[in-house]
Every structure is written in structure tokens, then in C-alpha cells.
Amino acid sequence: MYKWEIKPAQIEDLETAAISSLSERALNTPFVATKQWIQDSTGKNFTYVGVNWPGAADVMIPEGLQYASIASIVSKVKSLKMNVVRLTFAIEMIDNIKDNGGDVTIQNAFNKALGTTNGPKTYQQVIKNNPQFNEKTTRLQVFDAVAAELDKQGIYIHLDNHMSKGAWCCGSGDGNTWFGDTYFNANNWKRGLQYMVDHGKSWPNLVSIGLRNEFRSGAKNGLPYNWATWYDQVISAMDLVYKANSNLLIFLSGLDYDTKLEPIATGADLGSGKKFLLSNFKYANKLVLELHNYQNDATDCGSMESGLWNNGFRATGTKAANMMPVVLTEFGFSQAGNDYTKTYATCIKKLMPQWKTGWTVWVLSGSYYIRSGTQDYEETWGLLNHDWSAWRNTAAISALQGMIDASLKG
Template identity: 90%
Template sequence: MRSLQLLFAAAVALPAVLAAALPSVSALALNTPFKTNKQWIQDSTGKNFTYVGVNWPGAADVMIPEGLQYASIESIVSKIKSLKMNVVRLTFAIEMIDNIKDNGGDVTIQNAFNKALGTTNGPKVYQQVLENNPQFNEKTTRIQVFDAVAAELNKQGIYVHLDNHMSKGAWCCGSGDGNTWFGDTYFNVNNWKRGLQYMADHGKSWPNLISIGLRNELRSGATNGLPYNWATWYDQVIPAADLVNQANPNILIFLSGLDYDTKLEPIATGADLGSGKKFLLTNFKYANKLVLELHNYQNDATDCGSMESGLWNNGFRATGTIAANIMPVVLTEFGFSQAGTDYTKTYATCIKKLMPQWKTGWIVWVLSGSYYIRSGTQDYEETWGLLNHNWSGWRNTAAISALQGMIDASLKG
């Protein structure tokens, strides 16, 4: 939200295969680490900071950030920077860390494209990625692409918020995709915790990493999972948060709720979660590192007042002065089609009004104009994407203009 106050020279740590290819850059001193103070997020100087950003998916089948077959990392980041956004929610899959830990090392991007897209299209897309991003080669791994994205974001003064989107790399989210809840088909709890630890620790080499989301859109539907309730949430999420804080005590930890992360009422109110468990900030030694996140997709809304009360009761109440747990809340996902005039409808205009009014952070879904593959369809057209199909420009300049107004209002607030 605030302008960057200080510059300093600092080498960006990159794996050797990339370091030799990438030009040396000066890392921006982004006034880290961050902390919370009641409903506010603050940088290391004590200034309030509001998340104003966009989601950049990297958790689907290929498990690298999208769009690199169409554009360079530098050009994509430059487009984000041109909007004056200050953070990117960069999603990842636990499967990537499972490969690193259990299979002798990370998968190369060349093999990742072949596995996800097949041996006909995979090599073609891989070559397109190299043409746009010549710093990569046949030895480059997926995690090294994440390093390169973080480094370029850092170079251009943009923060990184990591998000564990899925366990198995795939499009998210559904009630039957095996990634819904603790113990579901692909949701191995021990691997999940290990993956979070790994990424929190790995991210120490990114000067601009300020936070991590423990899990995206917890939801019912698990075939063999643990009971779907708040008591289970507490038993699984709190130990995971403990591990992340131990691995990297500098970063903020985002806690998501139930029902596709649309509900966090008992966390804000300190209500009984079941079995006598309650979420109370006073129980945490790292209470000043905890943030709540919510999602909202009420695209058919016709009344902003109802949306406002719903969002408030479902979690934003934590930003109020009388909540049992006064905490920052960030709307880490909201969005709508960029292909038409949805930006003028009640849902979009209400979100645009409420976020600056509440002086709270937000991250719009989604940057991607297309995906390498989504639900089996290769080169999938994403009409919700801010960018067009080939990532060369904005999909809808009128919608971007409206978004710019929201950005400016949030930054000013």
C-alpha cells in the first residue's frame, strides 16, 4: 500500500543453473519482515500495509507459474507493476515438494511439460518457454522457475505471498478432486506439513517473501478424510502454523476457513469450535504473524448491503474493534469474467467499494489469460484473466480502468 522507502544492494540468491544465466540485480529493501498489530498489517518501519495484488497460478498440472510460453517473466511482472499492485499470490502444489523429497530431486520443466501435455505438445510448449525465457534450459527445475519469478518481482518492487493451492497438481477446486480436506485421497497431512515447511524455509532466499497461505479453500467431500468440522480444522491447522513459524519466523501466516474459505466466523468471535477448543490469539507466541483470509464469488449478487453484512459476519468482523480476536483479514480471492461488462455489476462494484472502505487487503483472481492445461484442455482460454490469451495485453481495458480505481483507492486509504 505504501511507497517503498529505502533501496539497498543485495544479491538475489538463485540456484546455480539460473545464477549464471540471469543478470545480477539489486534487491529492493522492502521493509521486511512484516507483522500484525490488531487489524493492521505493518512493515518493519511500523507503517500500515495493504495487500493490493493479483493471483498468479502455479499449482496446476505442470506446476510452474502460468504464461511463460507466451511471455517473459520480466514482461509479465512489468504489467503487474504498471497497475501499481504491490503483491502477487503465487500458488504451488505439495506434489512439487513430494517429488523433491521422495524422488531424488525436483522435476525439470522439460519433463514437467512432457508429463502434463504429452510428448507431442509438451516439447513444443517447452521450446516456446525457452524462447521467451532464455535464462532457462534443459536442467532448469520447477522450483527454480519459482525462484526466478520471485527474483523478478523483487527486482520490480513487488512482494510475494505463497499459497498452497492443492496437494496434487491440478485445477482447483471441486468437492470430488481428492484435495478437499485433511486425509482426502491426495491430501496427505504429513506431506502437506512437510511441504509448507519446505517452502517457508526455501523462501528465506526471497527478500520479498512476506507471507504464506497454509491451504486454499478447505471444503467437504473427502472420501476417507477426517471429520469435516472446526475441531478438526483446529487440530490440523494450528500444528501446521507452528511448523511454518519455526521454519521461517519472519513471514506472516494466512489462515483460511471452511466451505471454500468463505466462512471464518468462529475464528473472529472466539466461539467454541467443538470439544472445548477455541481459537484465541493469546495462545500464540507468534500472534503478531497471523492473518485471516477469505474468498468471495457472489457474482449473482443484486444487493451490496447483503454482501456487506455477509462478508462482515463470515470473517471481516475480526477487523472490528470489539472482536474476540482482532486480526487483519485479506480477501485473497474474488473475481469475475473480464470478457464483458461484469465489472459494472453489483458484485464488482460492491467489492470495489467495500475493500477501500474497510481499509483491508485484496488479491484479485486471476492474472492468467490462459493455462498450459486446465481440466484436460490444453491452452485453455481464461475469460476471467486480466490478461488476454497470449499474455500480451489486457483482456478488457475498461475493466482494467475500473480495477485501477480500486487499486488507487486502496493504496490511498
């Protein structure tokens, strides 16, 4: 029988190749916030340039797996030279783990969300594309698999608590608006954040977490909707998250669907004599602000610029009372037509590199397992097409690539 023998020189070549491969995807963590900059562990400025991958809807696993493998989806993100994925999750998943004897299997999750006819069909499609999963695989294990593939391809993770109850976000009557709303139990929220950041210690590419997606008014019951309440609840959540995982950046969102953060940037009175001042926090170098913007009907970039600046990006200015990084974690528009040529899209494309600030576009998903009761929902805002096989609009992707290149260069 032929004996395959590796010579010493070949071993050296293989070791060199392995080291090279590892170094190419080495992730420089943890990150810190220094004035208006986010910096990696080498001290270099890092700009978030990425996309949102939803995982907080009814099924409560990352979308698209009935159409594609995790590896192929991540490869598409990587092909754009994006460096981060904003991965959303629902607190309900952790409530199940903590209160109901453990996590739900994805098989049961599909049956519950899609019914006993379409649920099993979709589950079979998922395991056909992702054969590493089976009837015992839980939802959190899917998140683990996504994290592992992103790590393998050198992409960082920004976790985002999108909702309490797994569902489409967001509306003023969805029960997830504000502390004490129908599904928004503040204690469960904080417990869920703690659990996820502690679990995330096993993800070497996890660098940050957004405490809550879009605070908004509309709660049927609950605490007063104001900045003083925001301060009390958010600060206590910050403390718990930092204690559970001190490596992570903590992203703070504002009021009115995270479109307003003025008093945080300016250090203004929040009510009851409370002020947000970085000097009050021993972990000030872990705090980042996040804003959302969907001014799709904009006709003037100048007014957009002043609005974004006054609503929160002022924190990146040298005269800010609280000088902090600001990341635009959501913006987006339809990919089905020529919206990428209109004022809103072109203004965002100009401002983000100009301000040398990070961003994550909404949204990767070409479709959803289910959205607002409609199964296999077509997402025309998705960068990918319905079956996640290709870009929905190559011209829009080309324009986005220009923004990516400019942001990374900046």
C-alpha cells in the same frame, strides 16, 4: 587505443544513482500483524493490493511463460501499481523433491502434463521467451526466477498452497478437499509448507504464506469435516511454519471454500472445548485471516456487506474477540464483458477501501498450459488476454485501477 576513464565526480554520480535505484525497490520486511493492520518493518500500515498468479496446476510452474517473459509479466503487474502477487504452488512438487530423488525438470513436467507432442513444443516456447532456462531447469528454479524478478521490480510475494496434487482447483471430488482425502496427506502437507518457507528464506520479498487455499467437504476418507479438526491440523501447521521461518505472516483460511471464518473472529467454541484465541500463541503478531468471495449473481451490496462482515471481516472490528487483519485473497469475475459494472464487482470495489483491507484479485492468467484436460485453456476471467500480451478488457482494468488507487490511499 582509446582509454575510457571515469572521473571521481562521475563515480559519485553512478554510486548515487545505484543507491537511488536500490532504495526505490527496497522492501521493508518482515511484516507484522497489529490488531486489524498489517505493518511493514518501518511501522507503516501495509495494504495487500495484488493479483493471483497460478503455479499449482498440472505442470506446476507459474503460468504464461510460453507466451511471455517473466520480466514482461511482472512489468504488467507493476504498471497497475500492485504491490503483491499471490503465487500458488502444489505440495506434489515438494513430494517429488523429498521422495523421488529431486525436483522434476520443466522439460519433463511439460511432457508429462501435455504429452510428448505438445509438451516439447510448449517447452521450446518457454525457453524462447525465457532463455535463462534450459533442459536442466527445474520447476522450483522457475519459482526462484519469478521471485527474483518480483523482487527486482519491488513487488512482495504471498505464497499459497493451492493444492496437494497439481491440478485445477477446486471441487468437492478432486481428492484435495480435506485432511485424509485421496491426495491430501496431512503430514506431506505440513512437510511441504515447511520446505517452501525454508526455501523462501532466499527470497527477500517473501512476506507471507497461506497454509491452504480452500478447505471443503467431499473427502472420500479422512478426518471429520469440522472446526475442531481444522483447529488441530491448522495449529500444528502454524507451529511448524513459524519454526521454519519466523519472519513470515501466516494466513489462515476457513471452511466451505474459505467463505466462512466466523468462529475464528468471535473466539467461539469449535467443538470439544477448543477455541481459537490469539492470546494462546506467542506469534500472534504473525497471524492473518483470509477469505474468498464469488457472489457474482449478487443484486444487493448491503447483503454482500453483512455476509462478508459476519463470515470473517468482523475480526477487523474493535469489538472482535480476536482482532486480526483479514485479506480477501480471492474474488473475481469475467473480464470478457461488462461484469465489472455489475453489483458484485462494484460492491467489492467499494468495501475493500472502505474497510481499509487488502485483496488479491483472481486472476492474472489469460490462459493456462492445461486446465481440466484442455490444453492452452482460454481464461476469460484473466486480466491478461490469451497470449499474455495486453489487458483483456481495458475498461475493466480502468475500474480495477480505481480500486487499487483507493486501497493504496486508504
